[in-house]
Amino acid sequence: QVQLQESGPGLVKPSQTLSLTCTVSGGSISSGGYYWSWIRQHPGKGLEWIGYIYYSGSTYYNPSLKSRVTISVDTSKNQFSLKLSSVTAADTAVYYCARGQAFDIWGQGTMVTVSS
Amino acid sequence: VIWMTQSPSLLSASTGDRVTISCRMSQGISSYLAWYQQKPGKAPELLIYAASTLQSGVPSRFSGSGSGTDFTLTISCLQSEDFATYYCQQYYSFPWTFGQGTKVEIK
Numbered sequence: 001q002v003q004l005q006e007s008g009p010g011l012v013k014p015s016q017t018l019s020l021t022c023t024v025s026g027g028s029i030s031s032g033g034y035y036w037s038w039i040r041q042h043p044g045k046g047l048e049w050i051g052y053i054y055y056s057g058s059t060y061y062n063p064s065l066k067s068r069v070t071i072s073v074d075t076s077k078n079q080f081s082l083k084l085s086s087v088t089a090a091d092t093a094v095y096y097c098a099r100g101q102a103f104d105i106w107g108q109g110t111m112v113t114v115s116s
Numbered sequence: 117v118i119w120m121t122q123s124p125s126l127l128s129a130s131t132g133d134r135v136t137i138s139c140r141m142s143q144g145i146s147s148y149l150a151w152y153q154q155k156p157g158k159a160p161e162l163l164i165y166a167a168s169t170l171q172s173g174v175p176s177r178f179s180g181s182g183s184g185t186d187f188t189l190t191i192s193c194l195q196s197e198d199f200a201t202y203y204c205q206q207y208y209s210f211p212w213t214f215g216q217g218t219k220v221e222i223k
């Protein structure tokens with residue numbers, strides 16, 4: 001069965017770029033016509049959808065983050081990635097990758113703390 | 117942006133109770149609504165999609181209803197493992213958005 005796994009630094013300095021990768025196993029990122037999303041959850045808070053990438057490379061970003069977000073895909077590695085620039089403490093959150101429009105498969109999540 | 121009002125934010129209930137959670141949209145979304153369960157320290161899990169379709173493997177005590185602007189998640193007979201936080205999510209229009217969450221706690 002398809003599984004997702006986030007990876008990347010757990011600590012990022014303010015003003016730097018947060019970079020995370022989601023590795024897809026058990027299936028091809030290019031098959032099935034799925035959307036591949038990043039979602040975050042601030043500590044003790046609700047869920048915020050960051051954006052998606054389609055296997056073809058087309059993207060859509062949440063307007064609240066659009067100026068700072070880039071999502072890319074590497075089909076050869078079966079991975080998709082998130083870059084969030086100019087981070088502040090307000091970007092401290094658990095970051096999840098997920099599949100679909102109704103998100104049927106999620107990664108376990110990775111905590112990213114923004115601090116000097 | 118579609119705004120979502122999920123209620124209640126906190127629900128105290130006992131094992132065996134029937135509980136309902138509401139999600140109201142600022143505009144119609146047809147049936148493009150999903151429900152998730154999240155337990156502490158874990159990723160959310162999909163319970164229902166297309167407003168009323170049960171995700172594979174989800175117990176039948178969970179059900180969803182509604183279309184347009186008003187939606188409901190019902191747990192027919194609350195079990196101990198159901199104490200968690202529940203979220204609704206619309207995928208009708210961008211940006212996809214989530215409700216604020218409903219924590220179901222032991223009464």
